[in-house]
Amino acid sequence: MTLVPTDLHVHDEAVAEFNSATADRTWYHFVLLGAAVLFGIISVGFVGTIFWSSLPTWLHHGVTLLTGKGWSSPNGPFGGLAMIVGTLETSLIALALAVLVGLGTSIAIVFLVPRRLRNIIATLVELLAAVPSVVYGLWGLAVLSPWMAVTVNPWLNSWPFAKVLFGNPGQEFGTSLLLASIVLGIMILPTFVAISREVIAVVPQDLIEASLSLGATRWQVIREVVLPTAKIGLFGATFLALARATGETVAVALVAGGVADAQFHLLYPGTSIAAWIALTFGESQGNEIAALMALGVLLMLLNFGFSMISRALVNRQRKILAIV
Amino acid sequence: MSDMTELNEPVEDGHLVRDEVRRISKSVHARRVATSRLMMVLCAVALLVAAVPLVMLIAELVKNGLPQLNKAFFTTEPQTPTLIAPNAAGGVSNAIVGSLALTVYASVLAIPLGILVGVYLAESESKLASILRVIAQTMAGAPSILMGLFAFSFIVHDLNIGFSALAGSFALAVLMMPVIIIATEIAVRNVPNSLREAGLALGARNHKVSLRIVLPTALSGIVTGTILAISRAVGETAPVLLVIGGGFINQWRPLDPVSSLPLSIFENAKSQWPAQRLQVWGAALVLVAFVFVLSLTARIWATRKQQVRN
Numbered sequence: 047m048t049l050v051p052t053d054l055h056v057h058d059e060a061v062a063e064f065n066s067a068t069a070d071r072t073w074y075h076f077v078l079l080g081a082a083v084l085f086g087i088i089s090v091g092f093v094g095t096i097f098w099s100s101l102p103t104w105l106h107h108g109v110t111l112l113t114g115k116g117w118s119s120p121n122g123p124f125g126g127l128a129m130i131v132g133t134l135e136t137s138l139i140a141l142a143l144a145v146l147v148g149l150g151t152s153i154a155i156v157f158l159v160p161r162r163l164r165n166i167i168a169t170l171v172e173l174l175a176a177v178p179s180v181v182y183g184l185w186g187l188a189v190l191s192p193w194m195a196v197t198v199n200p201w202l203n204s205w206p207f208a209k210v211l212f213g214n215p216g217q218e219f220g221t222s223l224l225l226a227s228i229v230l231g232i233m234i235l236p237t238f239v240a241i242s243r244e245v246i247a248v249v250p251q252d253l254i255e256a257s258l259s260l261g262a263t264r265w266q267v268i269r270e271v272v273l274p275t276a277k278i279g280l281f282g283a284t285f286l287a288l289a290r291a292t293g294e295t296v297a298v299a300l301v302a303g304g305v306a307d308a309q310f311h312l313l314y315p316g317t318s319i320a321a322w323i324a325l326t327f328g329e330s331q332g333n334e335i336a337a338l339m340a341l342g343v344l345l346m347l348l349n350f351g352f353s354m355i356s357r358a359l360v361n362r363q364r365k366i367l368a369i370v
Numbered sequence: 371m372s373d374m375t376e377l378n379e380p381v382e383d384g385h386l387v388r389d390e391v392r393r394i395s396k397s398v399h400a401r402r403v404a405t406s407r408l409m410m411v412l413c414a415v416a417l418l419v420a421a422v423p424l425v426m427l428i429a430e431l432v433k434n435g436l437p438q439l440n441k442a443f444f445t446t447e448p449q450t451p452t453l454i455a456p457n458a459a460g461g462v463s464n465a466i467v468g469s470l471a472l473t474v475y476a477s478v479l480a481i482p483l484g485i486l487v488g489v490y491l492a493e494s495e496s497k498l499a500s501i502l503r504v505i506a507q508t509m510a511g512a513p514s515i516l517m518g519l520f521a522f523s524f525i526v527h528d529l530n531i532g533f534s535a536l537a538g539s540f541a542l543a544v545l546m547m548p549v550i551i552i553a554t555e556i557a558v559r560n561v562p563n564s565l566r567e568a569g570l571a572l573g574a575r576n577h578k579v580s581l582r583i584v585l586p587t588a589l590s591g592i593v594t595g596t597i598l599a600i601s602r603a604v605g606e607t608a609p610v611l612l613v614i615g616g617g618f619i620n621q622w623r624p625l626d627p628v629s630s631l632p633l634s635i636f637e638n639a640k641s642q643w644p645a646q647r648l649q650v651w652g653a654a655l656v657l658v659a660f661v662f663v664l665s666l667t668a669r670i671w672a673t674r675k676q677q678v679r680n
Contacts, residue, residue: 073577074577074580078486078487078490078494079490081483081486081487082486082487082491082494082499084483085483085487085505085551086498086502088544089502089505091520092544095523095524096516096519096520099519099527146416147416147419147420148420149416150413150417150419151413151416151417154410154413154414154417155417157413158413158414158417170424172665172669173666174423174424176601176661176664177427177658178604178606178607178632178657178661179606179608180605180632180635180636180657181427181605181635181654181658182427183636183639184635184651184654185431187639188430188434188639188651189426232423235420235423239420263405263406264406265405266402268409290511292513293511293516294513295513295515295607295608296611299636300636300639320513323515323612324607324611324612327611327612328611339523342516342519345515345516346512346516349511349513350508350512353507353511357507
């Protein structure tokens with residue numbers, strides 16, 4: 047028996063088979079590559095189309111869009127300051143609420159809840175994230191806003207300096223920037239918890255045990271060891287939640303009141319970039335559509351910026367823990 | 371002897387000092403323990419606070435939504451109440467039909483492409499793959515209203531197709547694709563290399579290994595991601611709001627304007643008619659039930675996968 051094919055015919059067959067294998071590989075790769083390129087085109091089209099449609103506004107009324115205060119349909123001027131301010135206000139307050147409650151929740155899930163219950167709670171957090179935003183909006187509008195108007199707003203207005211923070215008593219509404227912030231906070235809570243819980247759970251057990259063996263209490267372990275180790279990932283979770291908050295649309299459209307007025311009184315009605323697009327797009331034409339597209343570009347920049355920061359932070363956290 | 375007396379005094383002092391140290395350390399310890407307990411209780415309270423909205427929301431949904439559900443709710447088209455018949459709000463069949471049509475079309479557009487791109491990202495080391503990965507991750511978190519703006523500019527305006535189910539499902543497909551891509555890539559990467567190599571060693575060709583070994587092994591991960599993508603798309607209002615047109619009639623063809631459950635909730639939540647404001651709760655209950663069933667199914671698929679692994 048010889049290993050070298052003496053029969054030329056057999057050899058040809060082997061070559062043919064080899065060739066067809068490479069041909070298969072090209073065919074298979076071609077399909078995958080085609081799909082990938084198509085997705086690339088779609089995503090470039092996504093950014094490009096929105097930017098292109100907004101171009102007239104950037105060329106002729108860019109400054110007005112960024113700094114102008116009034117929005118008058120259908121001929122303009124189209125000032126976006128109220129929406130930009132509203133987006134930042136509601137997102138930041140929502141973020142503060144979500145981080146405060148979410149951090150406690152994550153610590154409780156990892157360190158207090160028995161292992162068997164953890165899965166159930168993880169499922170509940172997922173369900174909270176799965177509730178469509180229009181349902182949160184409906185709930186905020188029909189249940190929370192009457193409660194705000196009757197109970198919460200008068201109480202808040204009895205605070206010292208309430209006028210500065212909340213506006214004149216008697217002029218406040220049930221649907222307000224504050225209600226939008228609260229509803230947003232509830233909506234981004236699962237996003238924050240999903241990541242912060244994971245980041246806290248993977249802090250190495252030996253660090254925790256070393257610290258416990260030195261006599262640290264549970265809270266000391268968390269404050270001195272767990273949170274510092276997880277810090278960067280927690281900032282990542284925060285930015286992801288912020289990215290989600292800025293882009294949230296219909297819930298804010300339902301509960302913020304929908305008034306385009308740049309002001310800082312939290313109990314007055316307001317709006318956000320995304321909510322304003324949803325509320326006005328239906329009746330707009332020509333220049334106004336371009337202006338709304340330009341608001342869309344702003345929203346895209348904000349959102350992409352925050353989610354890029356978030357991804358960089360979470361990736362850095364992964365690397366750090368890989369080294370530890 | 372005098373040494374002894376000299377020594378004794380500091381010893382007595384030493385006792386005093388030791389007691390003092392003990393007292394202080396005890397109080398420090400007590401304080402540390404008290405702080406720890408307080409903070410852990412606060413964390414537990416945070417967990418409860420986080421649970422309150424879910425419980426309240428579901429309670430309201432069931433309380434207000436359940437009385438709305440009857441046969442007419444599912445089978446008749448909506449109508450606007452009038453002063454003569456203020457309670458005649460009809461049903462939401464148009465929204466249910468529209469939602470189903472949108473979901474089916476969007477799935478057809480997004481699932482095959484999403485899976486192919488996901489497999490590409492998992493199997494290719496090219497520059498294109500790493501760029502597309504970042505793009506997919508960024509798009510997965512993009513505000514959904516932007517998909518609506520995109521579909522409006524491209525489908526409704528540029529291609530001049532008009533307000534239609536097609537435009538809406540295009541927007542939803544753009545929303546679903548990144549989710550499917552990311553899930554597929556992770557699932558395919560998780561397939562052990564030994565399986566691939568075993569296939570190749572037996573003489574199977576690359577695409578055979580992919581189609582017959584890798585994809586079936588990764589299937590449950592891909593299914594989980596796809597179900598999650600669908601459940602997200604079903605509940606979205608913002609992307610379809612700008613492009614599907616709405617309307618009261620049962621319509622489902624790709625070029626027809628359609629309605630959807632989230633859209634009908636959004637439009638009627640502020641209705642001046644109490645009958646419509648109540649009916650909205652029924653639609654919300656149906657929507658949430660559907661989305662929950664999808665998410666739980668996805669979760670069960672995922673845990674089954676883990677059990678098979680182990």
